[in-house]
Amino acid sequence: MDDTYDVVVIGAGPGGEVLADRIVRAGLTAAVVEAEAVGGECSYWACVPSKALLRPGAALESARSVAGAREAVTGALDPAAVLARRDRFTARGDDSGQADWLRGAGITLVRGHGRLAGERRVAVTTAAGGLRTLSARRAVVLSPGTEAARPSVPGLDGIGAWTSREATAAEAVPARLVVIGGGVVACEMATAWASLGSAVTLLVRDQALLNGWEPCAAEEVARGLTGLGVTIRFGVSATRAARDARTRAVTVETDDGAALVCDEVLLAVGRRPRTADLGLDSVGLPAGSWLPVDDTCRVTSLDGDWLYAVGDVNRRAPLTHMAKYQARTCAAAIAERAAGRRPDTGRWQPWNAHADGVAAAQAVFTRPEIARVGLTERAARDAGMAVRAVEYRIDDVAGAALHADGYRGHAKLVIDESRRVVVGCTFTGPAATELIHTATVAVVGEVPIERLWHAVPAFPTVSEVWLRLFEAYGL
């Protein structure tokens, strides 16, 4: 068997599978090595099941927020039906559909654990324990993703703590859930399980949720969680955990002297790269490290242009859609170099993942939903920009009042005063996640606000908030 391909990819998550597809579309050959399931973390233990768990609660709240429809809602969520619907999306880890798609796209799928084995070579330990070596004429692309980080708390390793995997794949609703962390995973999973009936306590080391978000978003999410019955304990860290062998209950001790009794503990304290066993040392890179890359996703700490890294592992924008975006731009760069050309380093070129830093959008499905794109006011100021921020309560928009009784939402626009363009935007409120793409277009297009003034939102939509924001700015 000829085991030489133009490009060999390790990891068939969102980044790896899209990269291989674009390589084949460019007329080159590609093999993808996958150790677990084609589709990666996103399909089975992250984005898809988490959103499947969250959607029923949001739908119920939506119906309850409109008089007339509210009266038709007579019951609560049915946890068994919610979990069954989640399972329909994840197929309980059965990746045959995605594997078929991969093969149908002309990509060779090699099942097993891949490791770099020197320049342009990948050694695969197959499920049966055999060894297969793949060679790459043009490039090796690493897209192994990340796994949950674990805080060093005595006893935690012995209680069978949940990570995001167990939190998205659980088969039953825990009566009492303690969540360690205050980021996106903590907030979304607290929302999901509280909606399904768990008594949830968040242990947040910091004084606020959602580091790096506009404060208005963090405050709205904290308010929403409290409304769902979640207890949030700010400035508190776990110091010890133990599971009672007889009752199976877990006791979590905290640094303020409290002891919480619960049924499960979810660790949601960030991610670490899956590079400890990736053969990085075979090319002189440290095992276990993140893989910094340039805008074409070429690994910068290595000479030559044969090693690339896309997706979470390069830490540029750890989101599924940005992994896929990097995959598209990186594949274009590899094809350009394979054709003997040098990809232009200018912004917004097809082979540069420039949007990662300045225009990445994120949608978080808490209640209320929050969404953002580009820079926060603080990040823009830290970057030395002369910015002005304008804010508006979406509640005051006519379309919002029609959308839901007591609609509550917030909008914040960050405008670069020197170029008079939008560089950041945050929305909170019902359907905020659907609203954010309007802002993404404005940020990526670098459309002057005087021109955006002519993009008139339809009446009576929530999007009329754009008009109100520009009026607040002074247009």
Ligand SMILES: Cc1cc2nc3c(=O)[nH]c(=O)nc-3n(C[C@H](O)[C@H](O)[C@H](O)COP(=O)(O)OP(=O)(O)OC[C@H]3O[C@@H](n4cnc5c(N)ncnc54)[C@H](O)[C@@H]3O)c2cc1C
């Ligand atoms: C709970 C949760 C919810 C999330 N929700 C969202 C969301 O709503 N929207 C969003 O945009 N992002 C979300 N994310 C982030 C999203 O999951 C990641 O950004 C995305 O999965 C990254 O894709 P990737 O291709 O880099 O890696 P992954 O999806 O992690 O895929 C990597 C693949 O590589 C394989 N692999 C690793 N090492 C090897 C090896 N040595 N050999 C062979 N195969 C290997 C793995 O088995 C895996 O299949 C969420 C994350 C979590 C934890």
Ligand SMILES: NC(=O)c1ccc[n+]([C@@H]2O[C@H](COP(=O)([O-])OP(=O)(O)OC[C@H]3O[C@@H](n4cnc5c(N)ncnc54)[C@H](O)[C@@H]3O)[C@@H](O)[C@H]2O)c1
């Ligand atoms: N809807 C979405 O877009 C979505 C949803 C879920 C996850 N994700 C992705 O998954 C990634 C991981 O999410 P996450 O919530 O695990 O990470 P995160 O970085 O968003 O949040 C980590 C939290 O844990 C806290 N923390 C860190 N170390 C700690 C420690 N030792 N003890 C106590 N607290 C500690 C931090 O202060 C922070 O509040 C995110 O970067 C995001 O890109 C995205």
